[in-house]
Amino acid sequence: MANKVLAEIGVIGGTGLYAMEELKILKEIKVKTPFGDPSDKIILGTLAGIKVAFLPRHGRKHAMLPGEINQRANMWALKSIGVKTIISASAVGSLREELPPTHFVFPDQFVDQTKGRPSTFFGNGIVGHVPLAEPFCMAISDMMYKEAVKLGIKAHKGGTYCCMEGPGFSTKAESNFHRKMGYSIIGMTMATEAKLAREAG
Structure with missing residues (x-):
């Protein structure tokens, strides 16, 4: 390419x-x-x-x-x-009191709740399946986390990013559900991006 x-x-x-x-x-x-x-x-x-x-x-x-x-x-x-x-x-919303505004979060997992967005390069005769058990490069995440801490940035390593469809924000009931599921932060774009990045290699 x-x-x-x-x-x-x-x-x-x-x-x-x-x-x-x-x-x-x-x-x-x-x-x-x-x-x-x-x-x-x-x-x-x-x-x-x-x-x-x-x-x-x-x-x-x-x-x-x-x-x-x-x-x-x-x-x-x-x-x-x-x-x-x-x-x-990404700008995200927090689902945890320990993750207040202005803090940086380097998640290690995501849950994709989007629907209907093209999220693969495969199809039309091209079949492929990429592993996503570990969806992010943790070596890079660890490096960025350590550098953020050195710079005095309030940073957190690990956590689950919940990717919602948007553009509206969650209801209170939805946010409570996400919290009970153990999710850490919520946004609207990253899951599709991560899947495509993994496929692109």
């Missing part, structure tokens, strides 16, 4: 993260994919000497609802320019 490595790491920004201040921007590119257009142009740059690609998940003007995001196009575009590692940031 990748002809030339333009970036080694892809950063996907969620709500409120539409740019990377420390990124030394080199250029912006528009990538065509078999699945349509990504959320926005991909910003290429360097960070600490490493080639990085940044893509705002909802577009820089936050013009897309969670269910409207073309996740397959986003992941395909990043893979096509050489990205092998994805760091994804």
